[in-house]
Amino acid sequence: MAPYIELTNWQVALAALLIVINGVVSVVLRLRLEKTLAIASVRTVVQLALVGAVLSWVFRVDRWYVVIAIAAVMTLVAGLSAADRSKRKFPGIRLIAITSVWACAWMLTGYVLLFVFRDLPKWYEPQYAIPLLGMVLGNTLNGISVGLSTLTETLVRSRGQVETLIALGATRWEAAGEPIREAVRTGMIPIVNSMMVVGVVSLPGMMTGQVISGMDPVQAVRYQIVIMFLIAGATALGTVSVVLLSVRRLFDANHRFKFEIIRNADAK
C-alpha cells in the first residue's frame, strides 16, 4: 500500500473553490443563502483547524488527564446539543441529556478500548480514544435527540390517553408505555438503517480515511465493523437512558403527568 499524499494549503484551497458552486446556485435561484454559506464555510475551516491544532497538541503531550479533559468537553457539548435540538423543553432536560450521553458513550468506548483493542500500549492512547469517542458522540447524539423529541412530542399529543390510563390506576411506566416504546424505536432506527446499507450505498468516512492513509482495506473494514457495533450499542443505551430519565422527570411520585412543565421552544 502506498502511503498517503501530504496536502498543502494550496491544494485545500483548490477544493474550497467548490463552494463557489453553492454560491452560484444560491444567487441564480435567489435562495439568499450567500451569507449563511460564507459563515458555514469559514466555520468549517476554523473549527477543523482548531481541532487539528488541539489534537496535535494532545497527541504530543500524551497525558491521561489531558485526554480525559478533552473527552469531557466533547461529551458536554454533545449532551447540550442533544437537549437543545428538542423542540419541547422541560426543566432538567440538559442534565438528563448530558448524563445519558456521558454514561453510554464512556462505558461503551471504554469497553472497546480496554477489551477489543486490548493491545494498546496505554489505555488512554489518544490516537484511538479521541476519534472513537468522537464518532460515538456524533452518532448517539442523534439517537438521543430523536428519542427525546419523539418522547415529548408523543406525550403531549397523547396526553388524553396517558391521563385516562392514570385515572384508571396506571403507574407512570404503564401510562407512558406507548410513548416510551415509540421514542426508543425512533431513536434507534437511523443507526439500524445505516447498518443495513453500509458499504453498499455509502462508504463510511472513517473507513475511507483509513484506506486513503494506506491501510489494508480488510483491516479498515474490521475497524469499521467495530465502530458500527459500538455506535449501535451506545445509541441504544443512550436512547433508553434519556427516555427513562425523562419519564421519571415528567411524572411525579404520585404518577401524575406534569404536562405543565413542558415548554414549546418555538412558541415564545
Next chain:
Amino acid sequence: MSQDVLLRAVDLTRRIAGRTLLDHVALELDAGMRLGLVGPTGSGKSLLLRSLAMLEPIDSGQLFWRNAVVSSDQATGYRSQVVYVHQRAAGFEGSVESILQQPFQLKVHRGHSFDRGWIIEQLATVSREARFLDQPHEQLSGGESQIVALLRAIQLSPSVLLLDEPTSALDRQSARHVESIVMRWYEEKPDARAFIWVSHDPSQADRVCDSLITMDAGQIQRLQQHTS
C-alpha cells in the same frame, strides 16, 4: 345513609400566576352521597375534581381516603378506587373490546379479569348489541365513546366516580344512557358508593344528585340537600 367518610379534602389550594384557582376548599364525600357540583365556567369545578383524582398539583392541602392520607405508593391504588372520567373520552386505537380490556393490563387491577358477559348486559340497557364490541374505537360517536369510557371505569367496581361533565358534549338520548349506567352502578351498593357529578344542567343535577355544591371563584359557596 351511612356515615362512612370515603373521601375528604382539607384546605385544597391552587394558585397559577398569582390567581387563586382553588381557595382553601374543604369537601367531604360520604358513602352513599350523590353530589352535584355546579357553578359558572372557570369557577374551579373541573380543577377541583381533577385535584381529587390527583391529576393536578396542589399548592397546599391534603386528601384523605377513608380517613388516611394518600401517600405516593398508594396513589395508583387510590385512583383504582376513585376513578375520574374525562369530559371527552380520549381516542384510542383498537376495537371497543380491546379498549375495555385495557385496564386489566395494569398492575393495580391484576387479579381481576374482563367480564364480557357483564359488558354485553350493560350494552343491552343502552340499546347496543354485542357486535358493538368489534367496532373500531375511533369510529364511535361522542356519546358512544363516553359510554365505553364509563363502562371501562365501572367494570373495575370503583367506590367513587368523579364525573367531569360527562354528558355536556352529548345528545339527549346518549346523556340519558350515561345517567342510567352511572345510576345502576350506584344502586348496586348505595351505602358503599358515591359520586361527584359536575354538571351545567340544573335539571340533570336534580335528577341524579341528592345534594348540590355550588362553586364560585375557587370557593365552595354553599351546600344544599335535596329531599327527593
